[in-house]
């Protein structure tokens with residue numbers, strides 16, 4: 001262990017955190033390191049500290065900041081899957097919020113209070129007991145902290161805005177270890193920048209969120225063969241064109257290749273948030289031949305079943321373009337080409353890829369604005385857009401960096417060039433979907449960058465969350 005590592009461990013012990021401090025060789029260390037969704041961010045830090053409450057987060061921050069030269073990472077669910085995302089660190093200590101995972105509900109204020117280390121499957125089960133729901137992640141094991149500090153696309157985004165728009169108060173541990181609240185009246189500048197501003201300002205230890213009535217949803221999927229790609233794209237474009245009038249309908253359009261399947265297929269995940277069966281908005285999807293499995297359920301039961309396995313090395317990339325069937329056709333063709341190319345170059349075709357399309361509507365900014373605004377800067381982007389994300393998973397780090405990632409980048413550059421040639425490429429990257437070669441912050445607009453820089457200078461004057469927490473997308477690095 002280096003002398004900095006030894007000092008960090010000594011300072012964390014002196015701060016009373018010995019019981020929740022794990023070093024390599026200990027079972028608890030291996031368990032936490034093994035619990036990252038992807039292999040990519042399993043970086044083997046010097047030590048992992050798991051605070052049990054906000055005061056212990058504060059003690060951990062103070063102990064690490066006073067250790068000269070010690071860098072650290074902040075982890076909630078551990079789902080962000082690139083090396084350097086800020087949820088783990090090779091040469092430093094990881095503050096792991098996994099023991100701070102409770103959700104409580106206050107019937108008087110109608111607010112749910114979520115600790116950052118919670119997983120959405122547990123959050124939904126906890127709030128549903130009270131007959132209410134919150135707008136959060138769509139996969140069961142994604143963490144609360146990363147999703148909400150990065151934005152948060154939810155089942156309810158079309159109706160209510162982004163996940164971060166639903167937060168009315170944050171409890172935050174700042175760089176000097178102080179514990180503050182940030183809301184519309186207390187530290188309102190910090191409140192605004194936390195809505196999408198990522199890990200740039202402090203460690204959020206509690207999110208107080210608006211709730212709404214929990215309802216049964218009508219939800220499930222249709223698996224289509226690639227033979228009906230054109231019909232699916234046509235149905236998707238039609239659906240998204242009319243989505244503004246159908247905010248209770250939610251769709252994820254997923255192109256999927258897994259090694260067990262002889263061909264790729266399209267998985268359309270359809271959800272009606274009011275439980276309406278065979279809603280009119282879904283008619284075109286339902287008319288395309290495919291294997292349907294759709295029924296009435298609750299959000300908690302849906303998300304408990306929706307668990308995407310990984311345990312492999314990941315490469316992710318995202319882009320945004322104006323809704324146009326030609327670009328989706330191009331993306332579908334690029335996906336097929338990528339798959340075929342990788343089948344030739346990866347032994348036993350042992351990889352998975354998924355390409356997911358989802359809507360981004362100009363009208364969503366009204367939901368954000370009515371709740372005080374966020375940092376994503378979408379006011380600048382008119383019209384009906386599509387967010388595309390592709391995730392590629394392979395068995396080794398070498399395959400990921402040398403084969404998978406370059407091939408994925410080539411695919412994205414082809415789609416982006418095509419969208420640009422139609423003047424339909426959109427200057428927005430959704431932070432939570434970005435890969436390590438992307439930088440979303442410059443796409444959030446000058447005004448938001450200014451607010452983030454000012455908040456960083458005010459709440460973190462010594463730049464702890466810029467230099468000592470080097471991972472993630474840093475406001476200080478934006479030119």
Ligand SMILES: Cc1cc2nc3c(=O)[nH]c(=O)nc-3n(C[C@H](O)[C@H](O)[C@H](O)COP(=O)(O)OP(=O)(O)OC[C@H]3O[C@@H](n4cnc5c(N)ncnc54)[C@H](O)[C@@H]3O)c2cc1C
Nearest residue numbers: 076077078079080086116138143145146147152153199204
């Ligand atoms: C299978 C899967 C499904 C997904 N589904 C969705 C989805 O439906 N909608 C969506 O919007 N995104 C989705 N994502 C992306 C997801 O939002 C991001 O990966 C998110 O960062 C995960 O949150 P986490 O708590 O697990 O983050 P972590 O990996 O723990 O952390 C991610 C980043 O957030 C920072 N961070 C974490 N906690 C805090 C905190 N308390 N205070 C300050 N900074 C913090 C970390 O330092 C790091 O930079 C999905 C990802 C996966 C792998």
